[in-house]
Amino acid sequence: MRALLQRVSxxxxxxxEQIIGQIGRGLLVLLGVGQGDSEVQIKTLADKIVYLRIFEDDAGKMNRSLLDISGEVLVVSQFTLYADMRRGRRPSFTDAAPPTTAEPLVEQFKNALASYGLTVASGIFGASMSVDLRNEGPVTIMLDSKEL
Structure with missing residues (x-):
């Protein structure tokens, strides 16, 4: 699994043209599910995200986690995180999991985040979505479950 995190206000x-999900201060998580991913990666990735200290403390240091600030999470499925651009000019998405595999894993991931007591909003799997955000910092971090 790959997660692109953006710290947002x-x-x-x-x-x-209908707002499906929205959050205040917290993280926008663009989540891609790859071939071979399973529920095994969910707990590790959710733990990393929830405890990642990327919010500023009173001294202005990135020293607080999502839990510390009572932040919210917006999860948007994003198979394009698995784009392969090694050949040609058109991306290949063969490394992305098929929707029948990816959709339940995205739901389980959202549930894993919610189990920490966080407010979790989301888009609609497979829909054409518009995402609006105010990135704070800016802080943008890429996580890959294979590297955790």
Whole structure:
């Protein structure tokens, strides 16, 4: 699994001109599920995200976690995180898991985050979505479960 994290003061996702999910201060998580991913990666990735100290403390140091600030999470499925650009000019997405595998894993990931008592919002799996965000810092971090 790959997760692109963006520290935000606010974020929302819109489908067909309707806001489907929105959060205040916290993290926008663009989540890609790859071939061979399973529920094994979910706990590790969720733990890393929840405890990652990327929010500023009173001294301005990135020393607080999502839990420390009572932050919120917006999860948006993003198979394009598995784009392979090694050949040609058109990305290949063969490393992304098929929707029948990916969708349940995205749901389990959202549930894993919610189990920490966090507010978790999301988009609609497979829909064409517009994501609006105010990235704070800016802070953007890429996580790959194979590297954790």
């Amino acid at each position: 606010q974020a929302s996702v819109t489908v067909d």
